[in-house]
Amino acid sequence: GEDVEQSLFLSVREGDSSVINCTYTDSSSTYLYWYKQEPGAGLQLLTYIFSNMDMKQDQRLTVLLNKKDKHLSLRIADTQTGDSAIYFCAEGSQGGKLIFGQGTELSVKP
């Protein structure tokens, strides 16, 4: 069945780059997504990538996709304290629903 795995915690210093990793199992996934959840707030879409792309860059965010290994990563350049949140990757295939990982809690220390 579909499964999405993420490491649970990541701690970085302000100004460093953060890399959050994700693996998924569904080879029919057409799009992969990154969402951000701040305390007490709803999930907010950050970016997504089509499964036939290797990389997508959007300002401080870079998404890398290795489709062969079913590995997805989100790099945040120049990480700020305001980036502290939980980051979820999700995969979506034909049929509409998204399957989410358990989330990676990013802690940014000044």
Added chain:
Amino acid sequence: GAGVSQTPSNKVTEKGKYVELRCDPISGHTALYWYRQSLGQGPEFLIYFQGTGAADDSGLPNDRFFAVRPEGSVSTLKIQRTERGDSAVYLCASSLAGWSSGANVLTFGAGSRLTVL
């Protein structure tokens, strides 16, 4: 509306009671999703609607859970005979179309926190 609206934001109930959670999606969004998020976990898919019909209800955990969307807009998630294990944040999301070949961008509401005592 401008965003996805969920009511109530908090609901405390006793074991065995019946609960209804409401979701008002973004106007014009044909697809509507219900997820459940337990503490420290990612959102777990429950059901999604395309228009008025349930396109996929494979995530509903048992027959105590039911959802409707009678006019293709507002949806209600209904939980009968609540159990302590039902305590979670119930998230609703909507999107322009679930079946299109493009990216399915879900916009989430703030959630309804359900506590079953």
